[in-house]
Amino acid sequence: MGKGYEQHQARVLALQGLGKDLARRAKSKCELTGAAGVPLRPYEVPPVANEPDLERTLLLSEACHEALERPDKLAGRGWQCLAEVVWSEMPAVQVVAWRMLERLAQSEDWAQDVIDEVFLDPDVEDWAKSEKL
DSSP states (O other): OOOHHHHHHHHHHHHTTTTHHHHHHHHTTTTOOBSSSSSEEEEEOOOOOOSGGGGGGEEEEEOOOOOHHHHHGGOOOGGHHHHHHOOOSSSSHHHHHHHHHHTTTTTHHHHHHHHHHHHOOOOHHHHTTTTOO
């Protein structure tokens, strides 16, 4: 096996090690949509640190993973839950919600309205602006 594969597997194992803490923090719900009873998996908020970090990892549904992996397909009022979670006390949730809202604002007026009203701590705002969807 190649070195890249081994590194990937080690990272997957390290993320799995965060599983119980993620599930406890998220109350076994998607940390963006609040969906319960659906498959959830960790999502590391870019830029990714050398080692998986609980504070930079979210527990998200497949729908959220798909939206983050294919932001060109991100559209619609179905994402209005982001208007609430962007005010979360957890910086990683704020960052992902803000990035998704920025992308949605290109075609959705309601998302632009939310962005115009939201206030992020300067460090969180810098993190959010460091990458785009």
